[in-house]
Amino acid sequence: MKTPILVIFVDALPYDRAVNIVNALKADTHLKSIPGVGYSINVKAEMFAGLKPDDVGYFCEWNYNPDNRSVWWVNLGIPILERLSSFSHFIDRVIHKLITLARGERIYAIPYRILPMLKCSGLTAYERNFEAPTFLSDGNFERVLYSEEGVNDKKVFDKALEKLRKEKNNRLFVSTAELDGVMHHYGMSCQRYEDQISLIEESTVNLIQEFLSIHGDQAKYFLFSDHGMAPVLEPVDFDISQYCGQPGNESYVYVIDATFYRVWINNEELRTKIIDAFGSVNHVGHILTEEERIKYGLVDRRHGDIIFLLNESKQFAPNFFGKEISKAMHGYDPELKSQAGAFVSNTNSGFGGNISSMSIHETIRAFL
Numbered sequence: 001m002k003t004p005i006l007v008i009f010v011d012a013l014p015y016d017r018a019v020n021i022v023n024a025l026k027a028d029t030h031l032k033s034i035p036g037v038g039y040s041i042n043v044k045a046e047m048f049a050g051l052k053p054d055d056v057g058y059f060c061e062w063n064y065n066p067d068n069r070s071v072w073w074v075n076l077g078i079p080i081l082e083r084l085s086s087f088s089h090f091i092d093r094v095i096h097k098l099i100t101l102a103r104g105e106r107i108y109a110i111p112y113r114i115l116p117m118l119k120c121s122g123l124t125a126y127e128r129n130f131e132a133p134t135f136l137s138d139g140n141f142e143r144v145l146y147s148e149e150g151v152n153d154k155k156v157f158d159k160a161l162e163k164l165r166k167e168k169n170n171r172l173f174v175s176t177a178e179l180d181g182v183m184h185h186y187g188m189s190c191q192r193y194e195d196q197i198s199l200i201e202e203s204t205v206n207l208i209q210e211f212l213s214i215h216g217d218q219a220k221y222f223l224f225s226d227h228g229m230a231p232v233l234e235p236v237d238f239d240i241s242q243y244c245g246q247p248g249n250e251s252y253v254y255v256i257d258a259t260f261y262r263v264w265i266n267n268e269e270l271r272t273k274i275i276d277a278f279g280s281v282n283h284v285g286h287i288l289t290e291e292e293r294i295k296y297g298l299v300d301r302r303h304g305d306i307i308f309l310l311n312e313s314k315q316f317a318p319n320f321f322g323k324e325i326s327k328a329m330h331g332y333d334p335e336l337k338s339q340a341g342a343f344v345s346n347t348n349s350g351f352g353g354n355i356s357s358m359s360i361h362e363t364i365r366a367f368l
């Protein structure tokens with residue numbers, strides 16, 4: 001018979017906040033889950049499919065699309081939209097909402113001038129329609145996903161427990177995401193955060209104990225997260241167009257994520273100017289070196305000719321996803337202490353060591 005396996009993914013659970021779960025379960029393993037580079041969409045591709053950005057084909061969600069074909073009336077409308085939005089943030093938000101509705105995909109706060117040149121790429125690796133094989137697809141796991149149940153941890157865990165009791169699933173996967181949002185919005189020194197941690201502690205312990213009581217001693221469980229989080233203390237306002245002129249297919253294109261600033265260079269004559277422009281922010285971050293890009297599996301130029309990464313506690317604001325800083329953020333140097341997620345299991349890997357996203361994939365695969 002196949003080994004019964006329960007996998008629980010808790011987005012953003014920091015390493016040290018799993019300690020009550022470890023104690024309640026008398027778990028044999030509690031490791032630091034060291035994220036891959038970038039945000040959840042890439043870390044999950046590493047953890048579930050063993051694919052780094054170069055292998056999976058995307059880095060972050062919005063990327064330059066060199067094949068874009070600008071429609072004349074869109075180009076004509078851009079100055080009008082920019083003028084309207086300059087009157088107030090409210091008008092800007094309303095227009096972005098209307099474009100989101102019209103396109104059927106969320107465009108956040110992406111500037112009108114840049115939007116036609118970008119595409120939203122990437123799919124979360126544990127979704128049912130993710131194309132590459134994952135340990136979930138190869139292991140025939142039943143899935144209870146927050147993307148289908150809603151960003152409500154209680155609801156997701158209740159559904160998973162109900163399903164397990166009824167169907168006695170031999171392979172079950174549960175994903176939650178509410179904690180990540182709570183930390184971004186409320187920070188990590190408040191009751192709202194503590195309440196969410198308590199809910200996760202109680203729900204995961206209940207679910208794991210139920211799984212073990214149904215399937216006995218040979219059953220394995222893995223609970224892990226994709227990253228930790230660090231408080232944000234300082235906004236960084238950097239507008240490269242003030243140094244390098246208007247972006248475009250004949251000049252350069254940029255995307256501002258929360259902690260990354262990526263630039264695609266379409267005119268080589270601008271390269272020095274663009275690199276010099278980053279001199280104004282090199283006290284709060286750095287351009288990834290070629291060695292770092294090789295280490296992270298981020299060599300492909302379609303991820304950006306220049307990828308600038310902020311230091312811990314900083315956040316670009318405004319960025320393409322909002323005007324303000326979050327209370328807490330991830331997506332910094334993956335080896336920072338604050339960025340470590342948790343990995344808990346009844347397999348015997350021990351306590352306190354590191355496990356990388358790629359190793360999580362290999363570790364679970366070995367039990368399929």
Ligand SMILES: [Zn+2]
Nearest residue numbers: 180181184330
């Ligand atoms: Zn997040």
